[in-house]
Amino acid sequence: MAGIDNVGQNGSLSYIDQLKKLQEQKKPDEVTGKQDLKQEDFLSLLTKQLAQQDPFKPVSNDQMIAQMASFATVDGIGKMNSQFESLNSSMTSNQALQASSLVGRDVLVPGASGVKKDQGNMAAMVKLPASVDNLLVRIEDAAGQLVRTFDVGAKPAGDNRVEWDGKDQSGNPLPGGKYKVKASGLVDGKSKEFDVSTYANVNSVLLGKGDGNVLLNLAGFDSPVRLAEVLEVGKA
Known part of the structure; x- marks a missing residue:
């Protein structure tokens, strides 16, 4: 993916840092759809980092688990916000229906x-x-x-x-x-x-x-x- 080749060989940038870096590089005139990073973007970044890491200083299991957990947390918060918006819209519609009787x-x-x-x-x-x-x-x-x-x-x-x-x-x-x-x-x-x-x-x-x-x-x-x-x- 564009902008990932300049990541250091020692894997110093975390997955979340790379996600932020990729978001900054995505300009509005270069993207026709949503600019949100999805799970497939994370998997691509993970594969790229594993391929470029220093074999003598690989990312430890603890680091990898922590970074994956961080991404899962961010992804979960995004889904939760979407669900809350849907719930709020449904409640507002129900309120409007009830209020119509007034x-x-x-x-x-x-x-x-x-x-x-x-x-x-x-x-x-x-x-x-x-x-x-x-x-x-x-x-x-x-x-x-x-x-x-x-x-x-x-x-x-x-x-x-x-x-x-x-x-x-x-x-x-x-x-x-x-x-x-x-x-x-x-x-x-x-x-x-x-x-x-x-x-x-x-x-x-x-x-x-x-x-x-x-x-x-x-x-x-x-x-x-x-x-x-x-x-x-x-x-x-």
């Missing part, structure tokens, strides 16, 4: 911004670190203007669902679109803002760009969210 359903995702339909209310989930006597909910429109405030009363620690009827402070129905839900209350005598998650309807499912993620396109959302971010699946 199309048309409401899912709960982190974030205070949600979408209200033209007719109907809007639901959210408030996570409370401790019970509160008066949970205050504030609704802001897409421009950040406060359009409604209401008190939902005492709530226990944990996840608490709250619903807004879609009307302003005067009782007038508001148009559909994006709204932000904020929640606050007194904890140990101090006012505190709480984490809020909102519901959104799933329009479609798509695969990530080779990263194994399954993404959900949500109605009214500018960018998709990862399936792993979904906290709860609601009604269709």
Whole structure:
């Protein structure tokens, strides 16, 4: 093979070193197929080295076994990576198939911004670190203007669902679109803002760009969210 004739007669270069040397000599414009070195390349290098070794200083059995083991390890890692890629692709496809059943359903995702339909209310989930006597909910429109405030009363620690009827402070129905839900209350005598998650309807499912993620396109959302971010699946 090209580039092997200049190997020293004493066999000082290991098989792995020769493999690296051969890889460096393989230029892209000289190879039309894959540039990976296969087992047949290793066997050719092994035969070449054995033929060129110094008969008075042959490679010892220990050296040969160690170098063969090194090659086997490298080859095994390559095969393992290939198997992991295949497994990851299969798992992603299965996730996408399962996620397709979510199309048309409401899912709960982190974030205070949600979408209200033209007719109907809007639901959210408030996570409370401790019970509160008066949970205050504030609704802001897409421009950040406060359009409604209401008190939902005492709530226990944990996840608490709250619903807004879609009307302003005067009782007038508001148009559909994006709204932000904020929640606050007194904890140990101090006012505190709480984490809020909102519901959104799933329009479609798509695969990530080779990263194994399954993404959900949500109605009214500018960018998709990862399936792993979904906290709860609601009604269709």
